[in-house]
Amino acid sequence: MDLTLIALVVVVLLAIYFIAQYNKLTRLNVQVDEAFAQIEVQLQRRADLIPNLVETVKGYASHESEVLQKVVEARSAATEAHGFNEVAAADGSLTSALRGLLAITENYPDLKASANFIALQEELSTTENKVGFARQYYNDRVRQLNQALVTLPTNFFGGIAKVVKRDFYEVDSPEKRDVPKVSF
Amino acid sequence: MSLDFHAQQASNQRKTYGLLFGMAIVTIVLIYAVGLWLGQSGTALFPMAVIFALVMVWGSYYNSDKLVMTMTGARIIDHDSAPQLFNLVQEIVIAAGIPMPKVAIVEDPAPNAFATGRDPDHAVIAFTTGILNSMDREELQGVAAHELAHVANRDTLVMAVAATTAGVIAIISDIAIRMSWFTGGNRRDNNDSGNAIGAIVGLVAVILAPIAALLLRSAISRKRESLADATAVAFTRNPTGLRRALETLAQDSTVVEQRSNAVAHIWIESPLDSSTTSKLFATHPPIEERIALLRQMEGSGPAK
Numbered sequence: 001m002d003l004t005l006i007a008l009v010v011v012v013l014l015a016i017y018f019i020a021q022y023n024k025l026t027r028l029n030v031q032v033d034e035a036f037a038q039i040e041v042q043l044q045r046r047a048d049l050i051p052n053l054v055e056t057v058k059g060y061a062s063h064e065s066e067v068l069q070k071v072v073e074a075r076s077a078a079t080e081a082h083g084f085n086e087v088a089a090a091d092g093s094l095t096s097a098l099r100g101l102l103a104i105t106e107n108y109p110d111l112k113a114s115a116n117f118i119a120l121q122e123e124l125s126t127t128e129n130k131v132g133f134a135r136q137y138y139n140d141r142v143r144q145l146n147q148a149l150v151t152l153p154t155n156f157f158g159g160i161a162k163v164v165k166r167d168f169y170e171v172d173s174p175e176k177r178d179v180p181k182v183s184f
Numbered sequence: 185m186s187l188d189f190h191a192q193q194a195s196n197q198r199k200t201y202g203l204l205f206g207m208a209i210v211t212i213v214l215i216y217a218v219g220l221w222l223g224q225s226g227t228a229l230f231p232m233a234v235i236f237a238l239v240m241v242w243g244s245y246y247n248s249d250k251l252v253m254t255m256t257g258a259r260i261i262d263h264d265s266a267p268q269l270f271n272l273v274q275e276i277v278i279a280a281g282i283p284m285p286k287v288a289i290v291e292d293p294a295p296n297a298f299a300t301g302r303d304p305d306h307a308v309i310a311f312t313t314g315i316l317n318s319m320d321r322e323e324l325q326g327v328a329a330h331e332l333a334h335v336a337n338r339d340t341l342v343m344a345v346a347a348t349t350a351g352v353i354a355i356i357s358d359i360a361i362r363m364s365w366f367t368g369g370n371r372r373d374n375n376d377s378g379n380a381i382g383a384i385v386g387l388v389a390v391i392l393a394p395i396a397a398l399l400l401r402s403a404i405s406r407k408r409e410s411l412a413d414a415t416a417v418a419f420t421r422n423p424t425g426l427r428r429a430l431e432t433l434a435q436d437s438t439v440v441e442q443r444s445n446a447v448a449h450i451w452i453e454s455p456l457d458s459s460t461t462s463k464l465f466a467t468h469p470p471i472e473e474r475i476a477l478l479r480q481m482e483g484s485g486p487a488k
Contacts, residue, residue, distance in 0.1 A: 038278060119267070125321075126271035133279035136421065 021154050025161045028145040032166050035138035036084070039169065042131045043078060043091055049127060050075045050098075053120055057101065060111035064104050071097045084167065091131070092171040098124070135169050142166045196411035200342060203404045207349040210396050214353055217389030218360045220382040230356065237351035245344035249286075249301040249308045256298070258288035258310040269316060272325045273309065276332045279419040285309050285335060295319065295436050297452045299331035300340055307335040319432055326416060326426030330452055333415035339408045346404045350397040357390040405467040413474055417481055427478035434471045 054068055074090070074097040081090035102124075111117055146165050148154040158164065215230050244251055252258070263270040270287055277284050285299070285307035295315035301307035309331040311324075319327070334340075364387075417423045433453045454468040468474075 035281070042278070122268055122271065126268075126275060129272075129275045129325075130278050133275055133419075137279055137281050 018157070021157045022161050025145075025148060025154055025157050025163045028141065028148055029161070029163045031141045032138070032145055035134070035141045036169075039091075039131065039134040039138055040087065042127065042134045043087070046094070046124075046127045046131060047075055047079050049120070049123055053101070053124060056114070056117050056120055057105065057111065060108050060114070061104065067097075067100050067104055071101050073097075084169075088169055088171060095128075095131075095171060098128075135171070138169050142168055196407050196414060199407045200404055200411070203400050203407065204342075204345065204349075207346065207353075207397065207400050207404075210393055210400065211349060211353055211356075213389060214356055214393040217386040217393070218356060220386040230352075233352045233355040233359070236355055237348050241344055241348040241351055245302055245340065248340050248344075249306050252298070252300040253288065253308060253310075256290050256310065258290045258308070260286050260288050260308075266316070268321065269311060269324065269328075272321065273328050273332070275325065276329045276419050279329075280332055280336050282332065282336050283307075285332070287311075289313060289316070295433055295453075297327050297331055299334040301335065302340055303338065304335050307332075309335070314436075318436065319429055322422070322425040323429035323432060324425075325420060326422070326424075326429045327452060329416035329419045330412050330426055333412040333419065334408070337408065337411055337415055339412065342408060343405065346401045350394075350401045353397040354394045357393050360390050402467055406469045409468050410474070410477070413478060414481075417478070423478040423481040427475055427482065430471055430475050430478070434475065 050071060054071060057064070058068060071094075074094040078087075078090040078094045081087045105111055105117075145163070149158045149163065149165055253260075261270065266287075266289065269289075273287050274284065282304045285301065285304070286309075288308055288310035290296075290310050290312045292312040293314045294312060295318045297309070297311045297315055299307060299309040309328065311327070315327065316324070413426060416426050420426075430453075453471065454466060
C-alpha cells in the first residue's frame, strides 16, 4: 500500500518534470516566432515610410533618379518577400539602398533643412533602430532555443515537442548593422 | 580589462539576493533580541509589525505609478507631442521584449529620469525637460534603456520588499522601546543577573537593527542601479550612450526640485546632494564608478 503510494508520487513528479521541460521548449519556440513577427512588423513600418521619403527627396533632388529607383525597387521586393530567407535578403538590400539614399541627401542643404525631411529623418532613423533591435531580440531568442536544444535536460525533449534548431537572422548586406558593439 | 554585461547582471542579481537574505537575518536577530529583553511578550510584536508594514508598503507599491506621478508632477505624453522621445522608448521596448510603458515628462530644469509601476504592464517612465534639452539621441537612448531595465528587472517590487522588511524592523524596535517604558518597572522586582545581560544585549540590538536595515536597503538600491546599467547595455549593446549620458549628468550641478527622500531611489541620478548623504546610505553607486564600469564594457569586443 505504502509502496504503491510512493510509486504514484514518483510517477506524478516525473510527469510534472517532463511537462515542464516540454513546455519550456515549446515556449522558447513560440518566442522565436513572435520575435520574427516583430521583425516583419518593423519592416512593414519601414516600407510604409519609403514612398513619402522618396517623394520628399524627389522634390529637391529629382536628378538622383538612379538612387531613388534602387530604393523603390528594393522596397517592392521587400514587400513581396515571403518566408524567412527571402525576408532577410530583401531586408538587407533595402537597408543598403536606404543608406545610399541618405548619403546623397548630405549634398542637398535645402532638403536637409526642410521641416518635412527633418520629421521624416527621425521616423526613418527610429524605424532603422527598431528593425535592428527586433533582429537582435530575434537572434537572442534563437540563441536561447538552440542552446536549450543541445543542453541537458531539454535536449531530450526536442523530438517529442517537434522543436528544431532555428537559423539566426542575418542581413545579407556588405555593410552590416554596426549596432551590436558588445556581443557574447 | 573588459567586462561582460551578462556577468555583471548575474553578479548584481546574486548580491541582491544576498542583501535580502541579510535583511531576513536582521529581522530574526531583532525578534530574538526583543524576546531576550522583554520576555516572551515581545515576540508577539512580529505578526503585528508585519501586517502594519505590509499594509503601508503594499498600498504604495500597488499604486506606485499614480503616486509617483502625483508626487513628481509628471505628465503623460503621446507620440505626437514628443516624437523622438516616444520613438526611442519604443526602440528599447522592442529590444527588451516588454510591453510599451506610459511615457511622461516632468517640468524641471534639472536633467533626470525615472521609472515606476508595479509591473511591466503598469510601468511609467518619465524624463525631466532638463534631460531632454541637454542630451542627444544616443544619450537619451541610454537613459531610456536604463529606466526600462528597472521595469524589466521589476525593481519596484524588489524595493517594495526591501522597504517592507526595513519597515517591519523599524516598527518592532520602535514598539519594543515604547513597551520597555511600561514593563521596565515590572522587571526590576524579579531581577537576576542573566536577565540583566540579556536585556542589555537586547537593547543594543533593538537600537542598531533599524540602522542596519536602512544600510541594507540602500545597498540593495545601489545593486539594482548597477544591475540596471548592465541590463541597459544588454538592450542597446551600446555602453557609450549611457556612459556619455552619465557624464553629462555628472557635470550638471542642478538637482531636481523635489528633494524628497521618499522618491530619491527612483531617479537615474540621485537628486539628493551627495555631500549631505554618506556613501553607505546613498541610494545610488557613485556616478564615477558607474561611468568606469561602462567604459570597461565598451572595451569588451566580440569576445566569448
